[in-house]
Amino acid sequence: MPLVRWPKEGKEVEVPTGTDLRVAAKLAHAQQGDSCGGKCACSTCHVYVLSGAELLSEPDEDEEDTLDKGFDVRATSRLGCQTKVESDGVVELEISRESRESFFNEHPDEAPKDWRPKR
Ligand code: FES
Secondary structure (H helix, E strand, O other), X not given: OOEEEEHHXXXXXXXXXXXXXXXXXXXXXXXXXXXXXXXXXXXXXXXXXXXOHHHEXXXXXXXXXHHOOOOOOOOOEEEHHHOEEOOOOEEEEXXXXXXXXXXXXXXXXXXXXXXXXXX
């Protein structure tokens, strides 16, 4: 089975082929936001692919349009909810700042002590 890792978080999870990166993050308890619930409407599931991009589905126009609304978008940026692991191997991800902030807003009990939600 494919392995998805978040090296900075020290987390990883094996997932069946076809699983999207939003679901993988939930299974691994990675701190990745998903404000719209995976409907490609918010960009809070924004991640950077560190390695294994060739194992992932290609971005479609909807993903690219939504990603355009994100912050600090890079060549390696993907939306977790729109990106599926299509082949066996290892994918390594970094959670974007906007995604982590969204996660803490959604789960304040898991935020660092000095975290202050945006108003
Ligand atoms: S969860 Fe909103 S775009 Fe992915």
